[in-house]
Amino acid sequence: MATLRDIRDRIKSVKNTRQITRAMKLVAGAKLNKATLAALAARPYQQTLGRVLGQVVGAVGEEFQHPLLQRTGNTEVVYVVALSADRGLCGNFNSLVNKAAELECRRLQGEGKTVKVLAFGKKVRGHLSKRGFDVIGGEVDVDPREYGRVADALASRLVEDLHAAAFEQVVLVYNRYESVMVQTPITEVVLPMAITRPAAPEGDAEAAGPSVDYLFEPDGASLLGHLLPLSLRTRLLQALLENQAGEQAKRMTAMDAATRNASELISRLSLEYNRARQAAITKELIEIISGAQAL
Secondary structure, three states: OOOHHHHHHHHHHHHHHHHHHHHHHHHHHHHHHHHHHHHHHHHHHHHHHHHHHHHHHHHHOOOOOOHHHOOOOOOOEEEEEEEOOOOOOOOOHHHHHHHHHHHHHHHHHHOOOEEEEEEEOHHHHHHHHHOOOEEEEOOOOOOHHHHHHHHHHHHHHHHHHHHOOOOOEEEEEEEEEOOOOOEEEEEEEEEOOOOOOOOOOOOOHHHHOOOOOOOOOOOHHHHHHHHHHHHHHHHHHHHHHHHHHHHHHHHHHHHHHHHHHHHHHHHHHHHHHHHHHHHHHHHHHHHHHHHHHHO
8 A cells, every 4th residue: 555655755756747847738739820820821822823823734734744644664673761760759750651651652562563652750760660661761840931941952852852763652651730739640742743733613604605815925835933942842831830830739739638637547546545645644644642541
């Protein structure tokens, strides 16, 4: 049976833990506000850029060809770009993306592909490395302020490897930020890029008429040659921002749950301590009374 000193030490230890988890919750909450604003603010830009690309591709015509839109001659190698957190204590955030990345790698291997991984984040890098996957690059401990540089460097490497026919396609795996409580694992092909002209709404009489004739300066092909690499870079940057927002959301909720659990445990231990202390006092009183009666 635990002594009063043991229970008191346990209460002190749990209080120290609660203080740490409460501080981590506050820090994650502050980071979440900044990360959420960045992720949500970037979405309209990416969506608008995709819409513009679709309109330009439709205006240029089917004859337009660009390396980012075409498959290479390599049909054996697939790059998997996986994003995770560098640290734990964020609920199931890392396990979600680790599982999604591993399942995608297994599926590709089942199709006879050679999988090469670019891992951004210690957790997914360690998870995939331990399971025998070939991790050929990536970064860890990246400051969110460096995401622009990371997206530029990754996009440049992928374009260079595409020109060198080093892979067939590139698959991106990350957690999309939906809300503070929900982050959804996303697996999407980013290379070769798939650009389609926006579909006209059903029953739209104007859309059924002649298409709009766009004039481009410079010509549409030159414009697409500039916009396509920019679109690839923004998709990678958006994934990094979504991942950061999801990580901080999961960490904040996990630390909030840990703080509440610590408070509940302190209440139970305090009750146990008071009962044990009362029992000890009662025992001492009984011994004193028994001794006095014996005299």
